[in-house]
Amino acid sequence: MLAGLAGCAWEAGPAARPAASTVRFATFNAYLNRPIQGQLASDLATSGDVQARKVAEIIQRVAPDILLLNEFDYDPAGEGLKRFRQNYLEVGWNGAPPAVYPYVFLAPSNTGVASGHDLDRDGAVATEPGSRDYGGDAFGYGAFPGQYAMAILSKYPIDGARARTFQTFLWKDMPGALLPDDPATPEPGDWYDEESLNDFRLSSKSHWDVPVIVNGETVHVLASHPTPPTFDGGEDRNGKRNHDEIRFWADYVSEGSGYIYDDEGVFGGLEPGARFVVMGDLNADPHDGGAVAGAIAQLLDHPSLAPAQAPTSIGGAAQAARQGGINRIHRGDPAADTADFGDDSETGPGNLRLDYVLFSKTGFRDAGGGVFWPAPGAAHYDLVGPGYPVESSDHRLVWRDLAIVTE
Numbered sequence: 001m002l003a004g005l006a007g008c009a010w011e012a013g014p015a016a017r018p019a020a021s022t023v024r025f026a027t028f029n030a031y032l033n034r035p036i037q038g039q040l041a042s043d044l045a046t047s048g049d050v051q052a053r054k055v056a057e058i059i060q061r062v063a064p065d066i067l068l069l070n071e072f073d074y075d076p077a078g079e080g081l082k083r084f085r086q087n088y089l090e091v092g093w094n095g096a097p098p099a100v101y102p103y104v105f106l107a108p109s110n111t112g113v114a115s116g117h118d119l120d121r122d123g124a125v126a127t128e129p130g131s132r133d134y135g136g137d138a139f140g141y142g143a144f145p146g147q148y149a150m151a152i153l154s155k156y157p158i159d160g161a162r163a164r165t166f167q168t169f170l171w172k173d174m175p176g177a178l179l180p181d182d183p184a185t186p187e188p189g190d191w192y193d194e195e196s197l198n199d200f201r202l203s204s205k206s207h208w209d210v211p212v213i214v215n216g217e218t219v220h221v222l223a224s225h226p227t228p229p230t231f232d233g234g235e236d237r238n239g240k241r242n243h244d245e246i247r248f249w250a251d252y253v254s255e256g257s258g259y260i261y262d263d264e265g266v267f268g269g270l271e272p273g274a275r276f277v278v279m280g281d282l283n284a285d286p287h288d289g290g291a292v293a294g295a296i297a298q299l300l301d302h303p304s305l306a307p308a309q310a311p312t313s314i315g316g317a318a319q320a321a322r323q324g325g326i327n328r329i330h331r332g333d334p335a336a337d338t339a340d341f342g343d344d345s346e347t348g349p350g351n352l353r354l355d356y357v358l359f360s361k362t363g364f365r366d367a368g369g370g371v372f373w374p375a376p377g378a379a380h381y382d383l384v385g386p387g388y389p390v391e392s393s394d395h396r397l398v399w400r401d402l403a404i405v406t407e
Contacts, residue, residue, distance in 0.1 A: 112142025
């Protein structure tokens with residue numbers, strides 16, 4: 001891994017910070033994934049990639065202090081991330097100031113890592129990277145190792161020596177895990193055979209606990225990107241995995257975390273009273289979409305997390321009304337949406353709230369947040385566009401401003 005390398009609505013610009021002591025935390029599924037291994041690093045070798053420019057400008061205009069990027073392809077040397085920082089973030093676009101992040105955290109992802117098992121149960125074990133079948137049998141869906149991975153960038157020092165990763169934690173080792181059931185048999189929880197479950201990792205990418213030192217105080221950034229609760233069948237294997245990937249953090253910050261072990265074999269969760277922020281594309285909407293009932297409520301209603309108002313945008317509400325389709329019957333507030341998906345009433349999920357910055361009750365004072373989603377006709381609307389084709393990402397950057405307090 002690499003570490004230590006050098007409620008408002010969006011309209012024309014992010015909310016001004018109420019105090020200099022406020023820290024801006026943000027998560028952004030940046031859609032910087034490519035179909036071929038090494039292509040992202042190659043695309044970022046010059047400053048000519050239009051999509052990457054728009055992603056970078058969004059980051060520059062919101063100016064997070066600590067940023068989680070989801071769907072950023074991983075390479076072990078960190079070359080892609082280095083080039084994105086140098087050729088895009090550190091170059092001001094269209095008058096936006098450069099975004100300089102001296103510290104990064106980067107570690108492997110389960111996406112595209114061959115499992116050696118027929119996890120999609122299509123009758124064959126795919127071992128050659130590059131195909132959809134290969135992705136279906138990988139520990140996390142991906143055409144090659146590291147596709148759809150993640151990275152953390154920070155203006156504050158990262159304590160890499162104390163970071164914990166949970167890439168290899170087994171799903172079956174979670175007490176009461178929602179293991180998927182084959183609807184064609186009477187036995188419970190039998191979609192995967194015993195041999196597969198003995199290797200099956202819970203995280204579709206990984207779970208990271210990354211301590212960041214902010215003015216002498218430690219903030220644990222709990223980062224992940226659970227699998228979408230779709231692309232399966234009646235067994236709901238992805239929906240149940242999504243639920244348990246979210247549950248992992250709910251357990252990690254609770255007393256019942258003794259079963260959890262990290263990639264170094266150390267057991268236990270977060271120490272009581274620690275200050276933490278949960279960030280990521282969690283792929284679960286509180287009201288709409290295909291997530292298992294109550295999946296995201298495991299965090300939103302958790303007694304250790306602050307019951308903060310959802311960040312919103314003007315553009316999210318405007319786009320849902322403009323696109324129509326299934327958005328017309330959604331129960332959630334469209335101003336809180338963070339993802340712009342297909343709107344067909346029969347096949348599309350519509351726009352959803354999937355990306356979150358949640359924080360502990362202790363150690364913070366909430367100073368507001370937002371979603372970067374300009375409305376049609378507003379400044380910087382060109383960075384997000386009408387949906388398709390995708391201009392920057394099909395997700396929106398979400399931020400929250402937090403003042404660190406000591407008790």
